Amino acid sequence: MTSYIPYGRQDISQQDIDAVVEVLHSDWLTQGKAINHFEQAVADYCGVKYAIAVSSATAALHIACLAIGLGEQDYLWTSPNTFVASANCGLYCGAKVDFVDIDPFTYNLSIDELTQKLNGADQQGCLPKVLVPVHFAGQSCDMEKIAALSQQYGFHILEDASHAIGGKYQGKAIGCCEFSDLAVFSFHPVKIITTGEGGMVLTNREDLYEKLIRLRSHGITRNPELMQGESHGAWYYQQLELGFNYRMTDIQAALGSSQMQRLDEFVSRRRFLAQRYNYLLQNLPITLPRQHPDTESSWHLYVIRLNLDKIPKTHRQVFEELRQLGIGVNLHYIPVHTQPYYQNIGFKWGDFPKSEEYYADAISIPLYYGLSKEDQNRVADNLREILT
Numbered sequence: 001m002t003s004y005i006p007y008g009r010q011d012i013s014q015q016d017i018d019a020v021v022e023v024l025h026s027d028w029l030t031q032g033k034a035i036n037h038f039e040q041a042v043a044d045y046c047g048v049k050y051a052i053a054v055s056s057a058t059a060a061l062h063i064a065c066l067a068i069g070l071g072e073q074d075y076l077w078t079s080p081n082t083f084v085a086s087a088n089c090g091l092y093c094g095a096k097v098d099f100v101d102i103d104p105f106t107y108n109l110s111i112d113e114l115t116q117k118l119n120g121a122d123q124q125g126c127l128p129k130v131l132v133p134v135h136f137a138g139q140s141c142d143m144e145k146i147a148a149l150s151q152q153y154g155f156h157i158l159e160d161a162s163h164a165i166g167g168k169y170q171g172k173a174i175g176c177c178e179f180s181d182l183a184v185f186s187f188h189p190v191k192i193i194t195t196g197e198g199g200m201v202l203t204n205r206e207d208l209y210e211k212l213i214r215l216r217s218h219g220i221t222r223n224p225e226l227m228q229g230e231s232h233g234a235w236y237y238q239q240l241e242l243g244f245n246y247r248m249t250d251i252q253a254a255l256g257s258s259q260m261q262r263l264d265e266f267v268s269r270r271r272f273l274a275q276r277y278n279y280l281l282q283n284l285p286i287t288l289p290r291q292h293p294d295t296e297s298s299w300h301l302y303v304i305r306l307n308l309d310k311i312p313k314t315h316r317q318v319f320e321e322l323r324q325l326g327i328g329v330n331l332h333y334i335p336v337h338t339q340p341y342y343q344n345i346g347f348k349w350g351d352f353p354k355s356e357e358y359y360a361d362a363i364s365i366p367l368y369y370g371l372s373k374e375d376q377n378r379v380a381d382n383l384r385e386i387l388t
């Protein structure tokens with residue numbers, strides 16, 4: 001019996017385990033020093049001023065939207081080729097959500113589509129307040145062009161970099177926020193580094209940082225300078241806005257700091273395996289992932305697209321045959337606008353055809369730090385047999 005190869009998986013070392021155990025023996029399981037330490041490690045790595053650890057990337061996206069001031073009557077735009085959380089954060093704030101179709105080359109939101117849509121929205125007076133570019137599979141969007149459009153049309157930029165810690169754009173770390181107001185990472189176990197569940201918001205703006213810190217913890221401040229009126233004493237705090245408990249525990253943060261020490265190793269192994277797939281899968285009736293020259297992907301996903309007119313099987317057959325052989329393939333993503341919830345608020349099949357064409361032939365094949373060459377060969381061999 002051959003083993004099951006998942007599409008993604010965490011890698012936990014003895015050092016990671018020791019770091020977690022150390023916190024368990026300490027006085028602080030949450031709201032202790034491990035959080036600051038993890039935030040500093042990520043901020044230093046990315047070259048960004050502020051980093052705020054939270055309980056998930058979903059929470060990070062939510063408070064990032066609130067910090068920007070997204071509210072009712074406002075629009076958030078994102079890519080349909082993403083996890084639902086990139087769009088849901090807008091709805092949490094009472095805002096309206098719309099999508100920008102993808103570029104068939106990178107599968108990121110298309111700059112041409114964005115330019116056209118902004119032009120139309122400008123004429124109708126319904127420009128977005130925030131754009132959420134998603135760095136799909138770890139490859140950055142064309143941030144310089146997006147930033148130029150944000151200058152022209154006056155929207156904020158919140159990068160959903162859930163896939164992309166360890167990746168680069170124009171030689172700088174994704175998350176540096178050179179071309180954005182805010183960026184968000186996810187530390188779910190299938191992502192590049194993990195804290196079990198967890199996320200982070202990054203920004204260079206002090207005003208956003210102050211708000212994010214409060215929104216993470218009920219909207220409460222203990223800083224007398226920010227209070228209305230006088231402090232009543234050493235116990236005193238004030239709730240200034242409606243926040244949440246979106247805190248990360250110190251147990252998770254210790255795991256995160258430990259994982260950060262291997263981030264570059266994780267990404268270079270993923271890059272190596274991706275290049276190896278490029279070689280192993282050449283000459284098959286599939287399209288391999290393509291990279292924009294300004295980007296260095298973190299390789300969260302390796303997505304192939306089936307050239308179905310050259311394959312005697314359907315997309316679904318190929319997918320299911322791989323699963324039956326123990327290859328844990330997946331499909332990233334079902335276009336968000338086609339989800340029943342989004343259809344109920346007015347979207348329909350046909351709205352974003354490039355993302356729907358992509359959905360009809362894309363498959364994510366296994367890629368993770370601990371994937372052995374032997375298992376990778378098995379994926380490639382099985383794929384070759386099924387396709388030819």
Ligand SMILES: *Cc1c(COP(=O)(O)O)cnc(C)c1O
Pocket residue numbers: 056057058059082083085086134160162163185186187188197198199
């Ligand atoms: C994983 C993911 C999220 C959500 O991350 P959580 O940490 O699980 O909340 C959001 N956006 C994208 C693009 C993701 O891949």
